Structure formats: structure tokens, C-alpha cells
Amino acid sequence: MVEIPVRPAILTLDRNPRNLELLGQFLQRAGYQVFPAASLTDFCRALNETPAPRLALLDVSGFNAEIWAACEDLNRRAIPFLVILPCANADLQQAGLAHGARSVLLKPLAGRELLNLIRALL
Amino acid sequence: MKKKASPPENRLSSGVSGLDEVLHGGLIPGRAYLVRGGPGAGKTTLGLHFLAAGAAAGENVLFITLGEPVEQVRRNAERLGFDLTAIHFLDLTPSSEFFTEVESYDIFSPAEVERVPLTEKIVQAVETHQPRRVFLDAMTQFRYLASDPYQFRQQVLSFLRFLTDRGAAILFTSESSPEAPDDDLQFMADGIIHLNYAPEGRTLNVTKMRGSGFIPGNHNFTLGASGMTVYPRLIPEAVHRPFSADQISSGVPELDELLGGGIERGTITLLSGPSGAGKTTLGMQFMKEAAGRGERSVVYTFEEEVEIILRRCDAVNIPARAMLEKGTLDIVKVEPLQYTPGEFAQLVRRDVEQKGTRLVMLDSVSGYKLSLRGQNLTAELHAVSKYLQNMGVVVLLVSEVSEITGDFRPTDENISYLGDNIVFLRYLEINGQLRKAIGVLKKRLSNFERTLREIEITRYGIKVGEPLSNLRGILSGTPEWVKPENDHG
Numbered sequence: 296m297v298e299i300p301v302r303p304a305i306l307t308l309d310r311n312p313r314n315l316e317l318l319g320q321f322l323q324r325a326g327y328q329v330f331p332a333a334s335l336t337d338f339c340r341a342l343n344e345t346p347a348p349r350l351a352l353l354d355v356s357g358f359n360a361e362i363w364a365a366c367e368d369l370n371r372r373a374i375p376f377l378v379i380l381p382c383a384n385a386d387l388q389q390a391g392l393a394h395g396a397r398s399v400l401l402k403p404l405a406g407r408e409l410l411n412l413i414r415a416l417l
Numbered sequence: 418m419k420k421k422a423s424p425p426e427n428r429l430s431s432g433v434s435g436l437d438e439v440l441h442g443g444l445i446p447g448r449a450y451l452v453r454g455g456p457g458a459g460k461t462t463l464g465l466h467f468l469a470a471g472a473a474a475g476e477n478v479l480f481i482t483l484g485e486p487v488e489q490v491r492r493n494a495e496r497l498g499f500d501l502t503a504i505h506f507l508d509l510t511p512s513s514e515f516f517t518e519v520e521s522y523d524i525f526s527p528a529e530v531e532r533v534p535l536t537e538k539i540v541q542a543v544e545t546h547q548p549r550r551v552f553l554d555a556m557t558q559f560r561y562l563a564s565d566p567y568q569f570r571q572q573v574l575s576f577l578r579f580l581t582d583r584g585a586a587i588l589f590t591s592e593s594s595p596e597a598p599d600d601d602l603q604f605m606a607d608g609i610i611h612l613n614y615a616p617e618g619r620t621l622n623v624t625k626m627r628g629s630g631f632i633p634g635n636h637n638f639t640l641g642a643s644g645m646t647v648y649p650r651l652i653p654e655a656v657h658r659p660f661s662a663d664q665i666s667s668g669v670p671e672l673d674e675l676l677g678g679g680i681e682r683g684t685i686t687l688l689s690g691p692s693g694a695g696k697t698t699l700g701m702q703f704m705k706e707a708a709g710r711g712e713r714s715v716v717y718t719f720e721e722e723v724e725i726i727l728r729r730c731d732a733v734n735i736p737a738r739a740m741l742e743k744g745t746l747d748i749v750k751v752e753p754l755q756y757t758p759g760e761f762a763q764l765v766r767r768d769v770e771q772k773g774t775r776l777v778m779l780d781s782v783s784g785y786k787l788s789l790r791g792q793n794l795t796a797e798l799h800a801v802s803k804y805l806q807n808m809g810v811v812v813l814l815v816s817e818v819s820e821i822t823g824d825f826r827p828t829d830e831n832i833s834y835l836g837d838n839i840v841f842l843r844y845l846e847i848n849g850q851l852r853k854a855i856g857v858l859k860k861r862l863s864n865f866e867r868t869l870r871e872i873e874i875t876r877y878g879i880k881v882g883e884p885l886s887n888l889r890g891i892l893s894g895t896p897e898w899v900k901p902e903n904d905h906g
Contacts, residue, residue: 309524311522311523311524313521313522314522314523314524317522317524317525317530318524318525321525354524356523379524381523402523402524403523403524403525403526403529404524404525404529405526405529405564406525406529
């Protein structure tokens with residue numbers, strides 16, 4: 296019996312629905328399963344319900360410090376994640392890495408680079 | 418009769434009157450042309466002419482708009498009388514819902530998000546309509562969809578290739594500003610048409626035309642009620658008509674003697690003199706004689722009204738009214754600021770090439786310079802005069818000098834180099850009486866009398882006397898009689 300390769304699942308979190316939609320479309324085109332969340336509550340639910348998420352992408356724009364709790368949660372579950380920042384900000388960059396982000400990305404994202412990074416992490 | 422290369426085969430007419438002449442026949446299929454110009458320069462109008470000409474010839478044509486919505490383009494085009502029924506439109510402008518409904522995003526750059534759908538739409542439209550002419554307004558919009566200048570260049574080049582490979586001729590516009598210059602597009606285009614706006618009038622110039630020549634320099638153009646009209650710059654060397662340089666008589670035997678027989682066809686004669694000396698009448702005298710031979714003359718008057726000239730002719734026995742009726746004379750009043758030099762040149766060309774005019778008088782040189790809108794008017798006057806000369810026309814330039822008497826100057830305008838012949842009129846004070854004299858300062862093609870003659874303008878016509886050989890100091894304006902030495906005996 297041939298094993299059907301399972302498409303890796305990626306969790307995405309973004310306050311801006313259009314951003315979430317575009318990110319989802321982009322990842323789906325690249326062959327991933329996408330589980331989007333527009334709030335921390337949704338994100339926690341997705342984290343618990345999604346079978347074996349392989350990666351998470353968190354856009355911190357519009358969130359307060361509670362987002363770092365979600366990061367800790369991901370750390371405990373050993374799910375690698377990337378933090379997306381709206382602009383270059385040394386403090387946020389520091390905080391993201393301190394809370395276990397594999398990398399901190401700045402908007403706008405370059406599609407090709409993002410894919411390379413995701414492939415390297417999976 | 419005219420030396421002009423016949424348009425090479427398979428050129429596409431630009432649809433603009435005069436522009437094909439500038440482009441040596443039109444645009445070449447399979448090439449991409451850039452139209453540059455500021456806001457309101459006429460880029461879209463030029464594009465509409467280009468497409469309408471194709472549609473009229475039964476070609477498929479496509480208008481891709483990225484800036485102005487199609488409805489607006491249509492409204493403006495219909496006002497100019499374009500028939501848009503056969504023109505396909507592809508509207509890539511954002512709709513008003515974009516502002517109110519579509520949420521903005523920042524996760525990816527617009528280049529990543531918008532380019533693919535846009536490209537797909539264009540490819541689809543091109544595949545559907547198979548256009549032979551494409552007008553794209555404005556190419557610079559794509560700059561915002563490219564992540565860097567290199568990407569932009571690659572995208573534009575491949576886009577142009579995509580269209581030209583299908584045999585289409587493309588006209589695309591650019592919006593350039595000091596912050597976002599369009600030099601890169603200029604390198605990529607096969608030809609560049611610049612539309613310039615200056616207070617003196619609109620001009621067009623071509624700086625690049627791969628695979629073709631073009632008429633260099635600035636050409637005047639107008640944007641009128643029926644669209645764009647280009648007035649190609651006169652290149653005197655480019656037109657030529659064989660003619661015999663025979664002399665034409667003034668009809669006054671003494672004047673002909675003074676001139677060594679008359680004035681030759683294809684020469685420029687400056688009629689210079691102070692106000693009221695009779696320069697215009699002198700010119701009209703040549704026209705009266707020409708009318709007798711059945712030749713047509715035109716006077717372009719920049720200062721005097723037609724009726725005044727006619728009345729003055731009535732008073733000196735020049736039948737100008739009858740000549741007008743017979744068609745051997747036309748008097749054209751040029752209103753101040755009515756024309757650019759290009760438009761005026763076009764007017765003159767029509768008179769010469771279509772109506773067969775053999776004598777042209779510009780009354781006056783300073784009026785020409787004051788009335789036409791433009792810079793470098795001396796050069797423009799030079800071009801018109803040289804053109805007329807090449808066409809074998811007798812050119813009379815009336816030039817006023819401000820001094821009534823005093824030290825002699827041929828003209829005030831520094832244009833004496835232009836004249837093949839210089840005929841001057843002068844006031845003389847002889848024994849307390851004001852009298853007039855006529856003389857010739859220069860004549861390129863024949864000998865002439867070195868003495869002055871007295872001239873009188875009477876109700877029977879121009880009367881020229883015997884040579885004033887016994888006067889000394891004529892050029893000072895207050896000559897003295899000298900007794901011939903052999904009289905002493």
C-alpha cells in the first residue's frame with residue numbers, strides 16, 4: 296500500500312483578516328495545510344485541536360504581551376515558530392527570540408525567502 | 418515635386434495628422450514605443466488616435482488602462498469625436514470599492530500579491546483579442562508591483578516581448594517625475610515620443626526610432642476639438658522644387674534698372690526702411706506685376722488689417738481688390754498669438770504646395786516675431802524663408818528700421834544675412850524738403866546700381882527717378898549737392 300504523504304500542518308495567527316487570508320493562500324499554494332486564527336483564543340483552540348502541527352507563524356501586530364504566553368505554550372509542545380514584526384524594533388525582536396522564536400521576520404515578507412525558511416525548519 | 422520618401426510598406430499610421438510625416442511614415446509593427454509627457458500633455462489622446470486609426474483599418478486594438486477608469490476615458494474620447502465601438506478595453510484600475518471594502522494588507526508586498534492576477538488578466542485579454550495595436554496607459558504603474566528596479570526591468574521587457582512576439586505595435590505611456598524618473602523605460606522602448614508643454618505652445622519631439630529615421634527637432638502640435646494635430650518642423654533641405662531663377666520685373670522700368678533687371682525667383686529680398694516709406698506698397702507692386710502674368714501671391718500681414726492694405730492699394734493704383742477676386746492675391750491677417758511657428762509654416766506650405774503661390778510677402782519681420790508664440794523665432798523665420806526659397810518662391814520680407822534719418826542701418830532685426838537682396842528706402846532732406854530715395858545694398862545673383870534713386874508714391878503708382886548721382890552723404894540722411902567737376906571746365 297502506497298503511503299499518501301501528509302501535507303505538513305502550519306498554524307497562522309494574524310489580527311488582520313486580509314493578511315491571514317493572503318498568508319493562508321500562499322502557504323496552501325506551496326503545499327501546506329493551514330490552520331488560521333485571528334485571535335489568541337482561536338489560536339489556543341487550533342493548537343489543541345490540530346493534529347500534529349509542524350510549525351506556527353505569529354504576526355504580533357495588534358497583540359499585547361499575552362502573545363508571549365502563546366509562544367511559551369508552543370515551546371512546551373516543541374513546535375517551532377516564527378515571529379513576524381510590523382517594523383524593525385530591537386525590543387520586540389529581542390523578546391521574540393527570548394521567547395523561543397526560531398527567527399524574527401519583518402513585513403512585508405518575501406515569498407521565496409519565507410518558503411526557504413519554512414522548508415529548513417520542517 | 419516634393420522630395421519625401423514614400424512610406425515604407427507595413428508601417429502603421431499613428432492616426433495623428435502630421436505625426437506620420439515626423440516618423441517617416443508611421444510606426445513599425447512588432448515594436449514598442451514610449452510616449453512621455455507631464456499631466457495633460459496629450460498622451461492618452463495620442464493613444465486614442467493610434468487605436469482609432471487601427472480600428473478604422475479593421476485591426477483588432479486593445480486599450481489597457483491602469484490609471485484612468487474606462488468610463489472616464491470613453492467620455493473624454495467621445496467628446497473628441499473618437500469612435501470607440503471597435504476598441505477593446507481592459508480596465509485594470511482599482512474600483513471605488515477598493516477604498517471602502519477591500520481590506521489593506523501588509524504581510525506581503527503589493528508586488529507579491531497583485532502582480533500575478535494582473536498579469537493573468539492582461540495575458541487573457543491579449544489571447545482573446547489578438548490585438549495588432551496595444552495602448553497601455555501607464556507603464557509606470559507596474560513599477561509599484563515590482564520589488565526592485567531589476568525586477569521591474571525584467572517584467573517590462575518580458576511583457577513587451579510577449580506583445581511584440583505576437584506582432585503587435587505597442588504604445589505605452591510613462592509618468593515621470595524627478596522622484597521616479599523613467600530613464601529605464603526609455604532604454605527599453607524602440608522609439609520615444611516626447612510631448613512637451615510650454616507657455617509658448619505644445620511641442621513634440623522624437624529622440625529614438627529603431628529601424629527608421631525621423632524628422633529631428635521640436636514640432637508644434639495642438640490639442641483641439643478633434644484631437645491632436647502635429648505641424649512637422651520645416652526642414653528646408655528636405656523639400657525642393659526645380660525652378661528657373663529667372664528675374665521678375667517690378668513693372669517700373671527705373672526700378673528694374675536699379676535692381677539689375679528685377680528680382681530672381683528663389684531669392685529672399687529684404688525691403689527695409691523707416692515707417693511710412695512705402696515698403697508694403699513696393700512689395701505690392703511686384704505682386705501687381707505677377708498677377709498680370711497670372712501668378713498667385715500671398716501677403717501675410719502681422720500688423721495691418723486687410724482692409725487698410727486694400728485701401729492703400731486703391732490709393733496708389735494697385736488693383737488689389739480685383740486681384741483678390743481673381744485669386745491672384747491673398748492677404749492673410751495673422752492675429753497676435755494665433756499660431757505657433759509650426760502652424761504658421763504649415764499655412765505657408767499649403768499656400769505654396771497646394772495653391773501654387775509664387776510670391777510671398779511677410780509684413781513684417783518684427784510683426785512675425787511679436788505675433789507668433791515660440792522661442793528662437795529668428796531661426797523659425799529663417800527656416801520658412803529657406804523653404805520658400807527652395808520652392809522657387811520670391812520671398813519679400815518687410816523690415817522696418819526705427820530711425821527716420823541718421824546713420825544708415827539696413828535692418829533692426831539682425832537678419833540681413835538672410836537676405837539675398839536688400840532693397841532700402843530712405844528719407845532724405847534736400848534743400849529743406851523731405852524726399853524719399855530707394856537703393857540696393859546687396860544683390861547676390863546680378864549686378865545692381867550703386868546709386869540711389871528718388872522714389873515717389875503717387876496715385877498713379879510708384880514713380881522712380883533718375884540716379885541721384887550728384888548727391889554726397891546720402892547715407893547720412895542729409896546729403897549735399899556736388900557739382901560735377903567737368904562742369905568747371
